[in-house]
Amino acid sequence: MAGRGPGWVPNQHGAWAMLASPLLVGVLAGGPAWVHLPLTAFWFAGYLAFFATGLWLKSGRRARWWPPVRAYIPLATALGLVVLLADPGLLVWAPGFALPLGVGLWASARRRERDLLVGLTTVVGSSLMTVVAYAAGPGPGPDGDLGRAWLLALVQVLYFGGTVFYVKSAIRERGNVAFLRLSVVVHALATLAVLPLSWWLAGVFATLTARAAVVPPRGVSPKALGLGEVVGTVVVGVVSLLVT
Template sequence: MSRSRAPGWVPNQHGAWAMLASPLAVGILAGGPAWVHLPLAAFWFVGYFAFFATTLWLKARRRPRYWPPVRAYAVAAGVLGLVTLAMQPRLMVWAPLFALPLGVGLWAAAARRERELLSGLATVVGSGLMTVVAYAAGPGTDLSRAWLLALVQFLYFGGTVFYVKSAIRERGNRRFLLLSVAAHAAATVVVLVFSPWLALVFLVLTVRAALVPPLGASPKQLGIGEIASTVVVAVVSLLTV
C-alpha cells in the first residue's frame, strides 16, 4: 500500500456491492422510482464507504493515518442524508432501525471480530432494511409487500454469509457446512409460504450450499455465482411476491 495514500478510501469487500445494490434496486422497482432515490442511492453508497473506512480506523486502534477517509466520507454522507431528508422528511422515521446493525458492525470492528457470524448477519439486516426505505421513498403504498421483499433479501444474503464462510474460512468444517445447509433449507420453507417459485430458487441455493463448498471453488468463482443468484432472487421476488 502506498504510503502517500491513507487506507480506507476504496472498499475491498467485493461481496458488499451486491448487498448494497440489490435491496436498493428491489425497493425502487417495487415501489416505483422518484427523484428522491437519486440522493438516497448516493447516500447509501457513500454511507457504506464511511462505514468501511470507520471499521478500518477502529481496527487500527484509531491511528491518524486511517482518519482522512472517515472524515471525508462521513461529511459527504451527512450532506447527502440532509438532501434526502429535505426532499422526503418522512424517511427520517426509518433511521432508528439502522442503529442496532450499525452499532454491532462498529463494535465488531473495534473488537476485531468483524469476520464472525454475528457481524455478517448484522450487516445483512442493515442491508435488507434499505428495501423498505427505498420502497417508502417512492409512490408505493403496500408496505406489507415491501417488508416481504425485505425478508427475501434478509434470507438470501443471510444464507450467503453462511455459504461463503463454509466455502472459504470454514472449508472442511462439516458442522458449519451442515449449519449452512440448514439455514438455506429453513429459508426455503419460509419463502414457500408466499412464493412457490421463489421457494424453488431457494431450494436450488440449498443444493448449492451443500455441494459447492466441498468442491473447493475459488473466491472468483463464488463471486460470479453470487452475482447470478442475486439477480435471479431479485427478479423472481419482484415478479412473484
C-alpha cells in the same frame, strides 16, 4: 484515490451486491422517484464512511487510516440532509439502522468483524433499505401500505443471510463439516420460509440449498464464489419482484 492511503476503496466485493440489491428491489417495487437519486448516493456514501471508520477503529485509531473517515463522514452527512430535505418522512427509518451500525463498528474496534452474528446483523440492516426505498416511491399509496415491501425485505434477509453461511463454509470454515451442515440447514429453512410466497421462489431457494451443499467442499475460488453470488442476487431479486 486508492493511492492516497488505505481505507479509501472497500475490498469486500460481496458487500456491493448486499448494498445494491435491496435498494434496487425497493425502487422497482415501489416505483422510481426523484428522491431515490440522493438516497442512492447517501446509501453508498454511508457504506464508504462505515467501511473506512471500521478500518480506522480496527487499526487502533491510527492517523494513517483517518483521512477517508474525515472525507466520507461529512459527505454522507451532507447527502443524508439532502434526502431529508427531499422527503422528511424518511427520518422515521433512521433508528432501524442504529443497531447494525453500532454492532458493526463495535466488532471492528475489537477485530471481530468476521463474526457470524455481525454478518447477520449487517444483512438485516442492509435489507431494511428495501422498505425505505419502497416507502420513498409512489408504491405505498395514500394508505401507506408497506406489506409488499416487507415481504421483499424478508426475501433479501433470507437470501443474504444464507450467503453469510455459504461463503464462510467455502472459505474460512472450509473443511468444517458441522458448519457446512449448518449452512445447508439454514438454506433449507429459508426455502420453507418462502414456500408460502411462491413455488417458483421456493425452487430458487432449493437450488441455493443444493449449491450450499455441493460447492464449498469443492474448493471454489473467491472470484468464482463472487460471480455465483451476482447470478444468485439477480435471480432472487427478479423472481421475488415477479411473484410478490
